[in-house]
Amino acid sequence: MADQTPDEKPQPDAADLPTASAAVAAExxxxxxxxxxxxxxxxVRPAEPAPVYRTGMFGVRGSGDTSGYGGLQRRVxxxxxxxxxxxxxxxxxxxxxxxxxxxxxxVVEKVVVHRGEMTIHVARAxxxxxxxxxxxxxxxxxxLLSAVSGVHxxxxxxxxxxxxxxxxxxxxxxxxxxxxxxxxxxxPHVPSAVAVYPTAxxxxxxxxxxxxxxYDGHPALTRILMPDDWVGHPQRKDxxxxxxxxxxxxxxxxxxxxxxxxx
Amino acid sequence: MTSTPxxxxxxxxxxxxxxxxYTVTGGDWDDxxxxxxxxxxxxxxxxxxxxxxxxxxLRLVLELEGELVTDARVVIGYLxxxxxxNCEYRTWTQGTTFVTRADYLSPxxxxxxxxxxxxxxxxxxxxxxxxxxxxxxxELNRISSHLVWIATTGMELGAISMMLYxxxxxxQILDIFEMVTGLRMNHAYIRPGGVSQDLPPGAVExxxxxxxxxxxxxxxxxxxxxxxxxxxxxxxxxxxLDGPGCLALGVTGPMLRxxxxxxxxxxxxxxxxxxxxxxxVITRPEGDCWARYEVKMAEMRESLKIVEQALDKLRPGPIxxxxxxxxxxxxxxLGSDGLGNSLDHxxxxxxxxxxxxxxxxxxxxxxxRVPPGQAYVPIEAPRGELGxxxxxxxGTRPFRVHxxxxxxxxxxxxxxxxxxxxxxxxxxxxxxxxxxxxxVDR
Numbered sequence: 001m002a003d004q005t006p007d008e009k010p011q012p013d014a015a016d017l018p019t020a021s022a023a024v025a026a027e028x029x030x031x032x033x034x035x036x037x038x039x040x041x042x043x044v045r046p047a048e049p050a051p052v053y054r055t056g057m058f059g060v061r062g063s064g065d066t067s068g069y070g071g072l073q074r075r076v077x078x079x080x081x082x083x084x085x086x087x088x089x090x091x092x093x094x095x096x097x098x099x100x101x102x103x104x105x106x107v108v109e110k111v112v113v114h115r116g117e118m119t120i121h122v123a124r125a126x127x128x129x130x131x132x133x134x135x136x137x138x139x140x141x142x143x144l145l146s147a148v149s150g151v152h153x154x155x156x157x158x159x160x161x162x163x164x165x166x167x168x169x170x171x172x173x174x175x176x177x178x179x180x181x182x183x184x185x186x187x188p189h190v191p192s193a194v195a196v197y198p199t200a201x202x203x204x205x206x207x208x209x210x211x212x213x214x215y216d217g218h219p220a221l222t223r224i225l226m227p228d229d230w231v232g233h234p235q236r237k238d239x240x241x242x243x244x245x246x247x248x249x250x251x252x253x254x255x256x257x258x259x260x261x262x263x
Numbered sequence: 264m265t266s267t268p269x270x271x272x273x274x275x276x277x278x279x280x281x282x283x284x285y286t287v288t289g290g291d292w293d294d295x296x297x298x299x300x301x302x303x304x305x306x307x308x309x310x311x312x313x314x315x316x317x318x319x320x321l322r323l324v325l326e327l328e329g330e331l332v333t334d335a336r337v338v339i340g341y342l343x344x345x346x347x348x349n350c351e352y353r354t355w356t357q358g359t360t361f362v363t364r365a366d367y368l369s370p371x372x373x374x375x376x377x378x379x380x381x382x383x384x385x386x387x388x389x390x391x392x393x394x395x396x397x398x399x400x401x402e403l404n405r406i407s408s409h410l411v412w413i414a415t416t417g418m419e420l421g422a423i424s425m426m427l428y429x430x431x432x433x434x435q436i437l438d439i440f441e442m443v444t445g446l447r448m449n450h451a452y453i454r455p456g457g458v459s460q461d462l463p464p465g466a467v468e469x470x471x472x473x474x475x476x477x478x479x480x481x482x483x484x485x486x487x488x489x490x491x492x493x494x495x496x497x498x499x500x501x502x503x504l505d506g507p508g509c510l511a512l513g514v515t516g517p518m519l520r521x522x523x524x525x526x527x528x529x530x531x532x533x534x535x536x537x538x539x540x541x542x543x544v545i546t547r548p549e550g551d552c553w554a555r556y557e558v559k560m561a562e563m564r565e566s567l568k569i570v571e572q573a574l575d576k577l578r579p580g581p582i583x584x585x586x587x588x589x590x591x592x593x594x595x596x597l598g599s600d601g602l603g604n605s606l607d608h609x610x611x612x613x614x615x616x617x618x619x620x621x622x623x624x625x626x627x628x629x630x631x632r633v634p635p636g637q638a639y640v641p642i643e644a645p646r647g648e649l650g651x652x653x654x655x656x657x658g659t660r661p662f663r664v665h666x667x668x669x670x671x672x673x674x675x676x677x678x679x680x681x682x683x684x685x686x687x688x689x690x691x692x693x694x695x696x697x698x699x700x701x702x703v704d705r
Contacts, residue, residue: 114636115383143510149652149665167639174531199513202675225343225704234348241352256352262629262659
């Protein structure tokens, strides 16, 4: 996965696609037609991601494989957006949000409920008001921002590979939810949450340092883990792990990112 | 031609062909003080990155007005080893060997936090005995971590004997770890699906010995430190951070409980069966270093209570999930040349079952696949909320691992703790915060 660059990624042949995913792909194309190629993303609901395909095994690409494995295709399921009722306290959170901020659903792109955890995907334009509402409303009271983390999905079908993820905790209600914002590579700006949650300070610096997400309005967005003059953002998928082959008893063991990959 | 000094801090000098020659003599201190030259005396001092009381390679940049700290900045990153990045290039099982190295004083917590998140994505049910062993090991680890804290705090505040005693008792716990996991640190003992091996014979007895010895040692620490006036003066009303301040800065764990907020994930959002254990959440209202001292000292006794209950709960049973597609390593046995696959297992895969051999080979080299999605399961580590944000794309390797490290986030509170205080109290505040730089930098 990680050592695949986007242009090497095997594209599914349209003829082999199951009809359902073909329909999704058609929808995606249609949505892109109506919206145009603009990078205007805020408050625009993105099309449901198309299924991801993988071909082959053992990380073999090109003509190296004579075993037949290269013909294998595996479909990776994509998390669908949840529909109400979400179950558990998630419906209470939703109702309280709707009451505190009637227009909140306009900034919500998708809600995912998976394995007992709720993830709310939010457009970045509404992020700060969203967090503020979650923190201050007496029926929500998410007092603690547990963690900010960044994830880089280079093949994100919506064209927004950089995700900034906020894990929120309500001590009052013993609840946890996750808020996620995604931005495109060429415009990696997210409003800083430091004014709402001061604890976001270092965590946003870390995410900037390792992922390259720019938090607008952060008091001092500098590198925190890497040296000040470092070039690049090491946690991104296109950043190599590095390493040298190790020789042992005449055999050479390649560095970890060049070893056989099964996924 | 000697110049006349314009201020008491300036020495008279003579211009010569060789350059300027100063005549340095003594002066009257009162003249220096009244001249006003000392009024704006601002010193910037670097503490670290290898000052003995900075808990490792932490650097503090302090701005001082005389003895008062007016500004403090924390510089970290000296120990960044890319643990999260490395996890993306190994199997899910190998991930534990990386995360265990983050906060090296609480390795079993790192492993548990990681494994709980992986297990949530796998939707795996860990067997009862493995849960109990996890609780047992984590609570022992909490004590050993707090023992390092009290030992280093003693050293930093001038009670050197406390350091020796703390490390002595910790050694007893590390001996137990070595007996159970094979290693004193960096165990990789807790694996997705359970634990890597069962408790060896004699481990329970050894832990019971500790349950007898350690309370006596804790009583000894109490007698040594608690009533001592210097120990109290160095900590009372020092480094105060109240409850709302803690929450705003994301500070959790003993610091939050010492500020009057009784938030303990073992009680509030139980995991690993903590709801079945009897123990108290220790809180203090003051929010200063002294309150943190009292909370952590009492927490060690509570952990002992949990360890005792866990020993009583131990029932024979599996220590790894039944699903053979996940359970690895699960067929270990101690041979003459150390721990390895059990002879029965080797006999089976080499002698009787080709399918078992293929399966074993694939599980070890390729690993298991984790369903796509993301999970975050926080646990109560010795320093606060610890959780691993795990993202899977459905493959045999983690797509992303992000560790929410309590040390990293608590360290943000340093300026709030030390600004406006004396420079000597920086050490008290920092040691009560108990950062571990391996966890901070990852």
